[in-house]
Amino acid sequence: MHGRAKAPAAGTILNALATGVGSAFAIDTETTATVELDDSGEIRGEIAENPDADARLIERCVELVLETEDSEFGATVRTESDIPMAAGLKSSSAAANATVLATLSALDVEMRREDACRIGVQAARDVGVTVTGAFDDASASMLGGVTVTDNAEDELLARDEVDWDVLVWSPPEQSFSADADVSRCRQVAPMADLVADLALDGEYGRAMTVNGFAFCGALGFSADPMVDAMPDVDGVSLSGTGPSFVAVGGREVLEDVREKWNSLEGTTWLTTTQTGGTRTI
Template identity: 70%
Template sequence: MNGRAAAPAAGTVLNALANGYGSAFAIDAYTEATVELDASGPVTGKVAGAPDADTRLVERCVEMVVDRFGDGEGGHVRTESDVPMASGLKSSSAAANATVLATLDALDALEAIDREDACRLGVEAARDAGVTVTGAFDDASASMLGGVTVTDNAEDELLRRDEPDWDVLVYTPEERSFSADADVSRCERVAPTADVVRDLALDGDYERAMGVNGFAFCAALGFPSEPVVEAMPDCAASLSGTGPSYTAVGDRAALEELEGTWSEREGHTWLTTTQQTGATTR
């Protein structure tokens, strides 16, 4: 009873910590999960290249899928990723989505649940595991469905989805920032600005939404806003998640020029694209 799936990372349009509404877009970088189930017993997990990593999320994903569609199976889940953990690029959501799909694949139950509800299983597991403050339905939906999504995270409701064909520049510093440790009270202080970002995103004006979100959450979370300013006016950029990564979208030539500026900082800068199809079995 084996299954395997991959889910893309994502960048932020609107951080949901301020007002409960979020927006994110899938990018062409992946986390892959391999699930091996047996007759009974505990579920164990492993993250490739990170023997001390917290595996509660992916283990809980397997348990929840088995509880709903299985017959008490135990087993093992292993993830490996192109996406650095705790970097603001939705590595947890990608891991959860890949694990949920891989477990459904192992149980031959992929047709028993639609993609949105499969995504909600991973969100519920993330809440149970304590790795998210908001539930991260925005991040999870973008990773599971592909494209860009706008969500009400309080209701786990998908409000809008589009498939923009963007080139994307990503800058990831060496530091790490866990979303569960974010200062929620400071983020809530920028809720009036986040409401503006929500309205822009619901109107499909994602680029302007990213810029406003970037300034608001750099200030709230204590990250420099210079990368957002450097992207303007030819690109739109934002802090991704609770940092420390930044993402920018725009014309390829403009992003290549911006890459020269961002790459002067310590860390890793790379060009990619949006991803439209979301998570898939392998």
């Protein structure tokens, strides 16, 4: 009757808005979901950092799991997160993944993690927090490491484990994926195809850098943070639909870049990749 799970954030290698193919990698910053089942028949959600925030996503995740298992329980679900909301760091995917696994744990039910991930993706579509379904972001958070996906088919094309240091700069502004200008993003489809080829060849750093320049242009973000990080980082990109940027590379190099990014308004922090994915606790 009680379940808890943790899910990591993720950074972007390829934004799926252009072609439906996307790629992301899990980073070691997490969201925790706690689910308590009851006999009320109602589902109530709360986001600890902002009790007035819209909790429909996590409520819908619980609802879909209960429907899948033919359960008539009600539930209370609460998330706590170190991931900035609406910052391009996949906070919604992490919240959905943690909620789905916590609900399954409360029911004492096991499910393949890819299938559990698809429940969260469907919930995100149902409540309108995503354009593409975000299977790339969700799969990276659920499975850990790097994933490449076809979001139109919710198909996992590749998964790889990586061991990177990661620098994140998250400005104070928010950018909601559902508000992105999809038509502008589709105009950079040829570049997205190139990024997909690079990612499938394991050239993740080059892939994310090309992605970053393409989607800064499409979404109207300055590429200055990327230029400040080059040429020594292995890769740097706008993450998701922004406004955060992520860079990967050697620790010393990233510490130098952090000094430059610290002059920008917002929050900058160093972390690592995460390969374990979402887990019950």
